[in-house]
Amino acid sequence: MxxxxxQIELRKAERSRIQEVDxxxxxxxxxxSDHMFVADFVDGQWQNQQIVPFDNFTLSPALSSLHYGQAxxxxxxxxxxxxxEVLMFRPLDNVKRMNxxxxxxxxxxxxxxxxxGGLEALLRVDADWVPSTPGSSLYIRPYMFAxxxxxxxxxxxxxxxxxxxxxxxxxxxNPPKLKVETDYIRSAPGGTxxxxxxxxxxxxxYPTLLAQQQGYDQLIWTDAVEHKYIEExxxxxxxxxxxxxxxxxxxxxxILRGITRDTLIKIAKTMGIEVEERKxxxxxxxxxxxxxxxTEAFGAGTAVVVSPYSLIGxxxxxxxLPEHAPSDSIALKLKEQLDAIRTGKADDSFGWVYKx
Numbered sequence: 001m002x003x004x005x006x007q008i009e010l011r012k013a014e015r016s017r018i019q020e021v022d023x024x025x026x027x028x029x030x031x032x033s034d035h036m037f038v039a040d041f042v043d044g045q046w047q048n049q050q051i052v053p054f055d056n057f058t059l060s061p062a063l064s065s066l067h068y069g070q071a072x073x074x075x076x077x078x079x080x081x082x083x084x085e086v087l088m089f090r091p092l093d094n095v096k097r098m099n100x101x102x103x104x105x106x107x108x109x110x111x112x113x114x115x116x117g118g119l120e121a122l123l124r125v126d127a128d129w130v131p132s133t134p135g136s137s138l139y140i141r142p143y144m145f146a147x148x149x150x151x152x153x154x155x156x157x158x159x160x161x162x163x164x165x166x167x168x169x170x171x172x173x174n175p176p177k178l179k180v181e182t183d184y185i186r187s188a189p190g191g192t193x194x195x196x197x198x199x200x201x202x203x204x205x206y207p208t209l210l211a212q213q214q215g216y217d218q219l220i221w222t223d224a225v226e227h228k229y230i231e232e233x234x235x236x237x238x239x240x241x242x243x244x245x246x247x248x249x250x251x252x253x254x255i256l257r258g259i260t261r262d263t264l265i266k267i268a269k270t271m272g273i274e275v276e277e278r279k280x281x282x283x284x285x286x287x288x289x290x291x292x293x294x295t296e297a298f299g300a301g302t303a304v305v306v307s308p309y310s311l312i313g314x315x316x317x318x319x320x321l322p323e324h325a326p327s328d329s330i331a332l333k334l335k336e337q338l339d340a341i342r343t344g345k346a347d348d349s350f351g352w353v354y355k356x
Contacts, residue, residue: 008037008121013053016128023131026169028303029139033129036164037118040147041108046161049118051125054164064156065146071198072101073143075302078123078165078356080132081344086123086356088140089342091116093259098142100257101195106155107144114161115142122163123356131167139168139303171235171303175310176217177318178233178297180282181207186231186254188224193231193254208234216313218299222282224254230280236299236307237261240285241330243293245274260300264334266350271337273330282314289319297321298331306335 013034021031032054039049065071074094079087095116099109119140123130130138142163146156184207187193192200204219211219218234230249232238237258239248246268251257265275288294289312299307308331311318326332340346344353 007049008117009048009050010121010125011050011052012125018128021167023133023136023167026131026133026136026167028168028171029166031166033126033138033165033167035122035125036162037122039114039118039161041159041161046108046111046114049114051118051121057160060149062149062151063146064148064150067151068146068153069197069199069202070105070107070146070156070159071143072098072105072107072145072196073141073198074098074196076140076142077302077342078130078138078140079343080130083344084132085344086127086130087342087344088119088123088354088356090259090263090352091119091354093262094142097196097257097259098144101197102144104192104195105197107146108159110144110161118161118163120356122165126165127356129165129167136167136169138165140165168303171305172217172307175308176299177215177311177313178218178220178309179211179214179216179313180230180315181211181219181221182227182282182315183207185224186221186234189252189254191254194252194257196256204234214313220312228281228283230282230285231255232258233299236301236304239264239298239300239331240280240288240294241296242284242288244295244330245276246330247276247278247280249280250277258301260302260305260338263338263352264300264306267334267337267341268330270349271333285312286314286319289321295322296324296329296331305338306331308332 016034034054035051036054037051039046076094081087095112102109144159144161147158147160148156186204208219220233221231223229223231232255268275297309309321311320341348
């Protein structure tokens with residue numbers, strides 16, 4: 001895709017903050033790049049497309065999204081290859097998923113040229129912010145929120161779309177400890193669990209805090225009806241290695257359709273690893289850890305990439321997961337291949353990599 005930059009107004013920052021960042025020590029989500037892309041949906045169309053300095057918004061106290069929660073977002077990453085070129089990974093899948101979220105939340109959908117045009121223009125302007133250090137990347141946050149100033153409960157007629165970026169390192173510095181949640185729920189059948197909307201994450205904060213107070217890092221969410229079957233984790237889809245097979249909960253309207261999840265499934269199949277997408281019960285996981293049939297459990301997501309778990313807590317008991325050398329771990333082999341594709345070191349037979 002070739003972006004017509006004449007359609008996007010550019011207002012550059014007077015001074016770059018890039019010298020303030022230690023690219024060898026990047027916390028996740030703390031440093032923000034110099035610019036952001038902004039567009040507004042008004043009178044039935046997207047307009048006022050701009051690249052502007054990263055800064056605060058001035059918002060009305062009556063902004064409908066602050067009261068009724070019409071807000072959605074995506075998570076993406078950009079990388080540099082050995083030639084210094086900026087690469088994105090599966091961005092069109094993010095466009096598709098964002099519009100699925102927008103449809104569920106009664107929000108305006110985004111034309112591909114607005115999303116991709118703004119994204120590509122932004123990455124050209126802030127290309128120096130894309131890290132080249134191993135294990136680092138430029139995290140990209142596209143998001144949209146309602147902008148009507150009206151206190152009636154109804155879908156907004158106006159929206160703001162924004163993209164900003166931040167250079168990041170690893171999300172988890174150590175393998176996380178997970179607690180199986182059997183009281184609270186993340187989503188229910190017929191709800192918004194498949195949408196990447198702000199409310200899903202707001203509702204998860206309190207039970208996650210309770211788990212962290214008990215020494216865990218994140219939750220494993222179970223189904224809302226029986227609390228019997230595993231769905232996903234707080235910041236990631238969840239995968240297991242059982243009897244040498246890659247096993248993951250089948251998608252439903254209460255599970256996010258993870259792009260990294262889909263990527264790992266496709267990579268696994270090319271590596272000759274059998275994949276099962278099906279219901280996975282807590283009982284099967286606990287029993288599998290005990291009898292050695294379950295050898296790995298890990299999270300998959302844009303932020304965490306592939307994150308092996310150290311233990312799973314259930315009903316007051318912690319079940320330790322075995323440690324593996326990289327050469328013996330299916331999770332780490334998948335991560336290595338994914339990293340190689342995203343950074344241009346391996347052949348991209350799927351057409352996933354998008355060069356800016």
